[in-house]
Amino acid sequence: MISFKNVSKTFDGGVKAVDDVSFTVNEGEIVGFIGPNGSGKTTSMKMLTGILNPDSGTIEVGGYNVAVEGLKAKQRIGYISDNPDQFLRLTGREYIDFIADIYGVSLEDRVERTESLSERFGMTDALDRQITSYSHGMRQKIMVIGALIHEPDEWILDEPMTGLDPESAYELKQMMREHADKGHAVLFSTHVLEVAEKLCDRVVIIRYGHVLFEGTLDELQKLHPESSLEEIFIEMMKEK
Amino acid sequence: MQVYRKLVKTFLSSTDVDSPRQKNQKLFYAILGFISVCFIMVPCCLLVGYLSYALALGLNGSGIGVTFLTHFIALFSVAFGISVILNVFYFSGDLPMVLPLPIPPYKLIAAKFTAAYMAESVMQFMILIAIFIGYMIGAGFGVMPIITGIIGFITIPVAPLTYCGILCIALMGLTRWIRKKEHVRRLGMIFALFIVVAALSMVGLLKDVNFDGFAESLESGGVAFMNVMNIIFVGNFLLGKALEGSIVALLLYLLYHLFIISLFLVIADKLYIKGVVGILSGGDGASRKRNAKGMQLRTPAKSYLVKEFRTLFRTPAFLLNCVIVNFLWPLLIYVVYVMNKESSAFDKFWILYQTGNEGARWIVALAVFGISVLLTAMNSLGSSAITREGKYYYAMKYLPISYKKQLHMKALVSIIISSVFCFIYIILLSIMLNVDNAVSWYYLILSFAEIIFTTYFGLYLDTINPRLNWDDELNALRGNTNVFFNMAYAIMIAGAFAGIAYMLYVFTTIPLLAMEMILLVVTIVADILMVNICIKKGSENIEEMY
Numbered sequence: 001m002i003s004f005k006n007v008s009k010t011f012d013g014g015v016k017a018v019d020d021v022s023f024t025v026n027e028g029e030i031v032g033f034i035g036p037n038g039s040g041k042t043t044s045m046k047m048l049t050g051i052l053n054p055d056s057g058t059i060e061v062g063g064y065n066v067a068v069e070g071l072k073a074k075q076r077i078g079y080i081s082d083n084p085d086q087f088l089r090l091t092g093r094e095y096i097d098f099i100a101d102i103y104g105v106s107l108e109d110r111v112e113r114t115e116s117l118s119e120r121f122g123m124t125d126a127l128d129r130q131i132t133s134y135s136h137g138m139r140q141k142i143m144v145i146g147a148l149i150h151e152p153d154e155w156i157l158d159e160p161m162t163g164l165d166p167e168s169a170y171e172l173k174q175m176m177r178e179h180a181d182k183g184h185a186v187l188f189s190t191h192v193l194e195v196a197e198k199l200c201d202r203v204v205i206i207r208y209g210h211v212l213f214e215g216t217l218d219e220l221q222k223l224h225p226e227s228s229l230e231e232i233f234i235e236m237m238k239e240k
Numbered sequence: 241m242q243v244y245r246k247l248v249k250t251f252l253s254s255t256d257v258d259s260p261r262q263k264n265q266k267l268f269y270a271i272l273g274f275i276s277v278c279f280i281m282v283p284c285c286l287l288v289g290y291l292s293y294a295l296a297l298g299l300n301g302s303g304i305g306v307t308f309l310t311h312f313i314a315l316f317s318v319a320f321g322i323s324v325i326l327n328v329f330y331f332s333g334d335l336p337m338v339l340p341l342p343i344p345p346y347k348l349i350a351a352k353f354t355a356a357y358m359a360e361s362v363m364q365f366m367i368l369i370a371i372f373i374g375y376m377i378g379a380g381f382g383v384m385p386i387i388t389g390i391i392g393f394i395t396i397p398v399a400p401l402t403y404c405g406i407l408c409i410a411l412m413g414l415t416r417w418i419r420k421k422e423h424v425r426r427l428g429m430i431f432a433l434f435i436v437v438a439a440l441s442m443v444g445l446l447k448d449v450n451f452d453g454f455a456e457s458l459e460s461g462g463v464a465f466m467n468v469m470n471i472i473f474v475g476n477f478l479l480g481k482a483l484e485g486s487i488v489a490l491l492l493y494l495l496y497h498l499f500i501i502s503l504f505l506v507i508a509d510k511l512y513i514k515g516v517v518g519i520l521s522g523g524d525g526a527s528r529k530r531n532a533k534g535m536q537l538r539t540p541a542k543s544y545l546v547k548e549f550r551t552l553f554r555t556p557a558f559l560l561n562c563v564i565v566n567f568l569w570p571l572l573i574y575v576v577y578v579m580n581k582e583s584s585a586f587d588k589f590w591i592l593y594q595t596g597n598e599g600a601r602w603i604v605a606l607a608v609f610g611i612s613v614l615l616t617a618m619n620s621l622g623s624s625a626i627t628r629e630g631k632y633y634y635a636m637k638y639l640p641i642s643y644k645k646q647l648h649m650k651a652l653v654s655i656i657i658s659s660v661f662c663f664i665y666i667i668l669l670s671i672m673l674n675v676d677n678a679v680s681w682y683y684l685i686l687s688f689a690e691i692i693f694t695t696y697f698g699l700y701l702d703t704i705n706p707r708l709n710w711d712d713e714l715n716a717l718r719g720n721t722n723v724f725f726n727m728a729y730a731i732m733i734a735g736a737f738a739g740i741a742y743m744l745y746v747f748t749t750i751p752l753l754a755m756e757m758i759l760l761v762v763t764i765v766a767d768i769l770m771v772n773i774c775i776k777k778g779s780e781n782i783e784e785m786y
Contacts, residue, residue, distance in 0.1 A: 011786070046634070046786075049637075049638040050637055050638055051634045051637040051638050051786070052786050053783065053784075071640045071641075071642065072640075074638060074639065074640035075640045077638070079638050081632075081634070081638075083631075083632065085631075085632060086632040086635055087547070087551075087632075087635070089550060089551045089554040089555055090547065090550055090551070093534075093535065094547075094550065096535075097535045097536060097543070098543050098544075098546075098547050099639075100535070101537070101538045101539070101540055101542075101543030102540045102543060102544070102639050102640060102641050103640065104540070106537070107535060107536075107537045110535055111534070111535055114535070130554070
């Protein structure tokens with residue numbers, strides 16, 4: 001379970017990126033984090049993974065307070081950042097091996113999972129090449145494999161579909177569903193409303209660091225029965 | 241012209257140095273900046289300026305001394321310029337943005353070249369001012385020396401960089417076999433190595449020169465080094481003549497620069513786009529299989545260390561500037577050796593050491609100390625450890641491995657590599673001086689203790705204000721003030737220790753053995769303090785990074 005309680009974050013220069021945000025992602029749920037550019041999605045996700053510290057509020061992952069028991073919380077997370085250009089000088093296999101070592105995955109498990117995940121994402125032939133030679137989509141795929149190699153309980157995915165080909169995007173969506181159905185929590189950010197509509201159990205809509213809506217898309221639709229989801233979203237973004 | 245100016249301004253903005261965010265860190269940085277100016281820039285300039293003055297005086301106002309000094313500057317500019325030019329012209333992150341713009345290639349290259357010249361030549365400019373002032377103090381101030389000095393100060397760094405530019409553009413535009421980025425980066429590294437080896441060979445040509453009769457040897461015209469360099473860098477030769485009052489030489493100097501710059505721009509206009517498109521579409525040479533052996537179970541710390549080494553050794557800019565740079569030390573020692581071969585100073589020192597002279601032994605201990613400090617600071621393995629992570633440093637923060645462990649592993653990379661090189665030099669020194677085993681062990685331990693201190697100090701500096709926003713790896717190291725500050729501290733500490741030690745030796749009756757032990761104990765205590773500060777404060781700094 002992931003929980004955000006009254007979390008705020010202000011950057012140098014007084015920019016309040018996240019303002020008193022609260023929401024939860026329960027076990028067995030996929031929650032879509034939706035908002036325009038600069039709305040506070042990535043900042044929230046970075047606080048969730050320990051990359052940034054909140055100024056106030058409490059963030060918990062699997063019952064661990066990220067500020068107090070950071071390493072335990074991180075151990076439970078599978079995180080995909082919004083940019084996959086990392087560890088470029090390692091080969092795909094070395095990268096997975098490194099991540100597996102950090103998370104303490106046994107040799108048997110990592111070999112088996114690497115085979116299975118790389119097959120699902122069509123990466124088997126690319127594993128022994130340096131990541132620097134990969135295309136953007138391939139880098140994204142190797143980051144996904146790395147993030148899932150330790151079978152994390154909580155998935156935190158920052159725009160994970162960006163750059164993925166349709167087959168891989170479909171595969172990832174399937175995996176997210178399977179993971180949630182096993183009783184785990186998935187939080188992912190997206191700009192694409194169709195993806196949220198098809199995949200999410202609930203959505204959190206955020207703008208200027210404030211949560212505008214938290215609930216199911218059906219509940220959102222009921223509030224504005226005359227409009228399509230896209231129209232509702234655009235209208236919400238315009239509201240002052 | 242307006243487009244050119246705007247391009248230069250834009251390219252230069254990517255070399256801007258960030259300052260720390262917190263007030264107390266800003267003050268700390270200002271102090272370090274002041275120390276750097278006092279302990280690197282000022283001593284270097286004073287030394288070179290004095291050499292220029294002494295040569296001008298010894299040669300009765302001849303410009304040969306200035307020519308000699310500028311040849312050395314040119315040699316090092318070419319050695320390091322190749323990597324700079326390759327990175328700026330072919331690997332900078334702005335290429336996908338600027339290439340589609342309707343700008344003629346020569347203009348684009350002129351702007352990139354100007355930005356590289358301005359960013360890379362700051363230290364050279366200061367050294368050149370010192371050379372010309374030194375010359376004028378020795379030879380007298382006059383209209384021609386002043387005019388020539390001003391022109392020379394601006395233009396001397398141009399020719400070596402232009403040579404690098406012509407070579408890179410011709411290679412990239414005319415050859416098909418270096419289409420892959422990885423190959424090109426390696427080529428730059430190999431070329432730099434080649435220049436260093438060539439420089440080493442050319443130093444052999446200095447055999448006619450010795451410190452005792454330095455000015456006379458130059459004036460006699462029989463120095464092979466000068467004869468070779470006067471052809472390659474004819475501009476430096478003409479500048480020397482112009483300083484002596486030859487207007488013709490000054491005009492020829494200007495014409496020479498006009499010619500090489502025009503040639504460079506013409507070649508750039510014809511070949512640059514061909515080369516850059518080739519490199520952008522050529523993929524990466526790293527696409528071949530590297531390790532199909534499978535996976536291996538390691539502890540998180542060991543795995544982190546392996547990751548650090550792989551990144552370091554597989555990134556040509558890091559490999560050249562952090563590892564291979566350590567080979568410069570034998571070059572410098574070789575230069576000093578060659579220039580003093582005829583002199584009896586070494587022999588005298590050797591005899592003193594063999595006869596158990598305490599002063600000689602103390603000097604060797606301090607030399608070991610100084611080399612360990614300087615080598616570790618100069619390779620920047622510690623002071624660029626966080627910077628090398630770049631924009632994606634945040635992996636350090638989301639991975640479940642403590643900052644303490646990560647910092648120790650980063651430090652260990654520097655300690656291992658610096659120790660390997662220092663130990664080689666100490667062993668060679670021990671063989672040369674016929675040092676007994678116990679003293680050799682003392683030198684090794686002292687060196688190791690000092691490497692630890694310098695590494696953790698550099699690492700701590702890099703946690704305060706790492707340069708994370710870089711497009712190419714070379715830019716990460718070149719624009720990193722921490723590397724510079726770490727070197728300044730190294731020179732300051734080494735100088736302070738040498739001074740204090742000398743005072744103790746001269747003015748007290750403490751036995752040598754006791755002084756050696758004091759030096760070691762002080763260093764070890766400093767290690768313990770520095771490691772604790774680095775881990776505690778460094779972890780806090782990483783925690784605050786965003």
